[in-house]
Amino acid sequence: MPFKGIKGRWIINGIAVVFIIISLGIIAFSLSIYNYYYSSVQTGLVNKAQTATEFFTTYVSKSYLEYYQSAYRYTESFEDKDSIELQFINSKGRVEVSSYGISAGSSPGSPDISNALTSGKISSWTGVNSITGERIMSVSAPLQYADGSIVGVMRYVTSLKLVDRQVFRVTAYACLVGLLIIIVVLLSNIYFIRTITEPIHGLTKLARQISEGSYGIQAEKKYDDEIGDLTDAINEMSQKISQAERVQTEFISSVSHELRTPLTAITGWSETLMYDPEIRGDSQRGVAIISKEAARLTKLVEELLEFTRIQDGRFTLNIEQLDVEAELEDSIFAYGELLRQMNMELEYTPSTQPIPLIPGDPERLRQVFLNILDNASKYGKDGKVINVSMERQSDYVVIKIRDHGPGIPPNELPFVKKKFYKGSSKERGSGIGLAVCDEIITRHGGDLIIANQEDGGVCVTIRLPISRF
Helix, strand or coil, X not given: CCCCCHHXXXXXXXXXXXXXXXXXXXXXXXXXXXXXXXHHHHHHHHHHHHHHHHHHHHCCCCCHHXXXXXXXXXXXXXXXXXXXEEEEEECCCCEEEECCCCCCCCXXXXXXXXXXXXXXXXXXXXEECCCCCCEEEEEEEEEECCCXXXXXXXXXXXXXXXXXXXXXXXXXXXXXXXXXXXXXXXXXXXXXXXXXXXXXXXXXXXXXXXXXXXXXXXXXXXXXXXXXXXXXXXXXHHHHHHHHHHHHHHHHHHHHHHHHHHHHHHHHHHHHHHCCCCCCHHHHHHHHHHHHHHHXXXXXXXXXXXXXXXXXXXXXXXXXXXXXXXXXXXXXXXXHHHHHHCCCEEEEECCCXXXXXXXXXXXXXXXXXXXXXXXXXXXXXXXXXXXXXXXXEXXXXXXXXXXXXXXXXXXXXXHCCCXXXXXXXXXXXXXXXXXXXXXXXXXXXXXXXXXXXXXXXXEEEEEEECCCC
16 A cells, blocks of 8 residues: 555645645635625626716606606616616516616516615625526615605626636636645655655564574665664664674584583493493483483584574585485384384375475485474374375475374464474473474475464475476
């Protein structure tokens, strides 16, 4: 969406205020123009009527006949007949004489006539001509005898067509100017807000990269303002995280190497003592425990060393054409004895289609298979069964390893491949095994997918490409 987030709120709120102000301004301007033009027409007609009635009344005698004859002569000499209709109306509201002629004998019946006859004052009216349907303005001025009685009304009528057109034209110009102002304000707002949102988008992207492990990357500082201060803070945070990560990696690598020598000695002597006939009973059971725990620690050290190799760029693959089906079956066979000791079954479903040789590192892939089988036996031991299958899907070999344990809490599922993440599990481990597996599969051009199953348990899906592109 073009106006989402800060940009949307900024532009909508800003334009809404400008639109309201401009709309009110246009309405006020239009009303003032309307009043100006119409009051000008009305004032002109009133002045004309007032002057004419004063002049005309001077020549009106006491007889109606003289009034009628004078009205006829005045109408004949009326100079503005092209734009204004002059009517002389009797005391009953009937048109006696008209400069247009066609309205003579009619009764307009407009309020200005009746008001002028009853009040004896000039009255005006704006409305629609009942005959032509045209908007008109009329001004009626009473005509009096010398004794003050009203003999009739002198009425001026003019069309408002040109005035309406002029008011509409001026209002349209005002609306156009208002629209141009809104467009200018909108464009200026878009430009200004872009100078804010684009750096924020860049910093957001940088923050996501840092959260995904790209420590030490820096953002370009473009402005010496609050956004520039935020950029400096994120760059400093990235740098410090990178330094802390490097120290952590070096520490892990150093400790892991230091542990390898004594663990090798412990493992070797425990295996030697296991075959000593003089060690029996509880002593022999204790040596077995020592051997088992030494093996667990050795595996932990190897995982930590793999992790440090990934972190400092020394992690490499030795790619060759391999029989991935044979590698998987060898891993299953190697792990089978441990599963039997745990009273667990492993059900393997081979592919119904021939699996071609694929490019890969056999040692690394075997490491992945064993690690996932170990997790399945550790976290799914209550299910007693591990299902393994292999099949070809288009250009990929798909391997699925599934346990029937309690599964992974949905809120923890997105993080299980993160390094050192262990979640709420009580099982022992370093929390980096799946992170290493994911790195290995990714470097093979494949995918490692971990998902809960509807009927319980976790299924780990490994997708490996048949050919490298």
